[in-house]
Amino acid sequence: MSSLPWHADNGSFLAAGFAEKKSTLLKQVAASERLAAVRPASRLEARPRPEMISTGIPEVDAISGGIPRGCLSEIYGPPSSGKTSLLLATMAAATRSEETCALVDCCDSFDPASASAAGVHFKRLLWVRCGVAPRSRSKIHHSGQTPIPPASGKKVDSEFRLEQVIKAADLILQSGGFGLVALDLAGIADAFVRRIPLASWFRFQRAVEHTKTALLVLSETPCAESCAALVLKLAARNQKSIPISPPETPTHAQLLESMRVEAEIVRVRLERKPAHSLKIDFRTQAVRAG
Numbered sequence: 001m002s003s004l005p006w007h008a009d010n011g012s013f014l015a016a017g018f019a020e021k022k023s024t025l026l027k028q029v030a031a032s033e034r035l036a037a038v039r040p041a042s043r044l045e046a047r048p049r050p051e052m053i054s055t056g057i058p059e060v061d062a063i064s065g066g067i068p069r070g071c072l073s074e075i076y077g078p079p080s081s082g083k084t085s086l087l088l089a090t091m092a093a094a095t096r097s098e099e100t101c102a103l104v105d106c107c108d109s110f111d112p113a114s115a116s117a118a119g120v121h122f123k124r125l126l127w128v129r130c131g132v133a134p135r136s137r138s139k140i141h142h143s144g145q146t147p148i149p150p151a152s153g154k155k156v157d158s159e160f161r162l163e164q165v166i167k168a169a170d171l172i173l174q175s176g177g178f179g180l181v182a183l184d185l186a187g188i189a190d191a192f193v194r195r196i197p198l199a200s201w202f203r204f205q206r207a208v209e210h211t212k213t214a215l216l217v218l219s220e221t222p223c224a225e226s227c228a229a230l231v232l233k234l235a236a237r238n239q240k241s242i243p244i245s246p247p248e249t250p251t252h253a254q255l256l257e258s259m260r261v262e263a264e265i266v267r268v269r270l271e272r273k274p275a276h277s278l279k280i281d282f283r284t285q286a287v288r289a290g
Helices: 008-030 058-064 083-096 112-118 153-175 198-208
Strands: 072-076 101-105 125-129 180-184 214-219 230-243 254-268 279-285
Touching: 058 230, 058 254, 072 083, 072 198, 083 101, 083 112, 083 180, 083 214, 083 230, 083 254, 101 153, 125 153, 153 180, 153 198, 198 214
Parallel strands: 072 214, 072 230, 101 125, 101 180, 180 214
Antiparallel strands: 230 254, 254 279
16 A cells, blocks of 8 residues: 655645635534524624713713613712712702602611702602511420520611512512612621622612613622622712700710712723723712701
8 A cells, every 4th residue: 555755745735625624614604594693793783871860960970971771780888988978869860850769778767858958859759668677585495495595686687678678679670660769778787788699689680671760779888799780989088077066965076067979980881891990079068957
């Protein structure tokens, strides 16, 4: 049996044959009917920017454009970082535009007097107040001898409040008709907020998708993760207080007059653009009620 002698030209011949077979295979795959609707990434159209709801604060609207409809947005920061001020300004701007809003208040911390001073129209606001868990008495062991003490009150209350938030949010989002739905989780410890299943955030995000509803979550730590299309981080700067000395208050008491708030865009998935981080400062003025 004879064979062709091996030399350098044989290697180039095999390489050319492999390239020809590869080209033929790719043409056959491209001609398949199943791939007719598949387009390369270079030909994909940019995702249209969703309609936005104003936050009522021009500085925040300048960097974020507002709160997107049909998306889940998240605002987080430590206590006294301006989250409530931004929430009241957003609800005031929405109700002025004749939007119907819903607020699920996890810790029952919403102050109607401050909201009224901020310009919120209560006729267009649904306020859901989450209560504390009923105190359970000490249980008796099945042997009838050793009493079992009740669970920690703070733990029971936090878990019960978060359960109410999830149920209320499900009912509100499924009913529809709201322009803005806000879930205020501020005041709940991070350990409990992080226990909210990621499936719940995905369910909320899918519930508002392709609707006119803007879902806004406020917390002290980020919790919605990849489900949030817009994430804002707030931090207080340059707080200014004035001393007060009425007869019934201590001499060291002070009244918060104003503070500057730093807002930073941590994540934005509204358009197909490179990730970026922007920071701005805005000022909030304290309104003394009562």
